[in-house]
């Protein structure tokens with residue numbers, strides 16, 4: 001199973017270039033699409049899900065030409081949009097039966113099997129008689145996964161599903177994704193680095209409509225080993241450091257001092273110690289490089 005995107009571009013009528021020549025190859029497993037707000041993630045997800053057209057480019061799922069054969073793609077697609085609003089006073093189970101009808105599952109026994117499976121995988125069996133309107137945010141998101149599983153999709157797209165979930169609900173939600181992510185392509189779009197770190201075997205960083213990097217999170221972190229340095233300073237110190245070094249991130253300590261992380265091939269200064277690189281560093285290094293390149297061009 002493979003999804004291939006070639007030279008996909010989209011400019012909105014207001015002039016915003018949301019997708020700028022995207023080339024991507026995604027194989028079975030959990031794929032993280034990581035990027036800040038406005039990066040173009042939703043535009044890309046909606047384009048793959050056949051909900052909007054690009055200006056240029058080709059999209060194939062195996063031999064399905066997505067732009068030319070939308071219905072065929074939709075038959076194997078499970079999509080959870082960024083805003084999934086089900087505020088129904090129907091029970092989760094009844095609503096899933098309703099969705100199963102909409103998806104054209106005709107056989108009663110097949111329907112029963114799929115609804116039971118979807119409730120089970122998403123841990124909603126015990127609350128299947130409750131109104132979806134009364135569900136917590138996390139339960140609603142899991143219900144969103146339950147509904148997309150009904151047609152046994154091969155390509156699953158979830159657009160920023162963990163934003164707004166509390167840590168326990170987020171954890172439960174990620175476990176559900178982990179469960180369904182083995183045989184299918186699951187694309188998780190997110191601005192939360194930890195979502196990708198905990199779950200994904202492959203990832204891409206998107207910003208300004210461009211893919212800045214595509215590799216496995218493990219390789220990406222390994223590539224930074226020995227190049228992330230840290231020191232403790234204060235706000236003024238950070239401003240000074242930023243003039244001479246490639247500061248990629250900083251965080252406050254309890255005593256209000258700042259932990260600054262710098263990307264450098266060699267030890268920047270004797271006050272720095274080598275840090276263990278992590279996926280946040282990967283994310284910030286790429287965003288910073290892109291920002292610097294854009295500034296240089298402007």
Ligand SMILES: Nc1ncnc2c1ncn2[C@@H]1O[C@H](COP(=O)(O)OP(=O)(O)OP(=O)(O)O)[C@@H](O)[C@H]1O
Nearest residue numbers: 012014016018035036037038039040041042043044
């Ligand atoms: N219908 C539209 N018309 C004009 N501009 C749009 C439209 N939809 C999105 N944009 C712009 O395109 C860019 C990419 O937006 P998109 O929603 O794809 O990004 P995103 O990465 O999903 O961000 P977010 O996390 O904020 O949803 C942004 O600058 C956005 O303002």
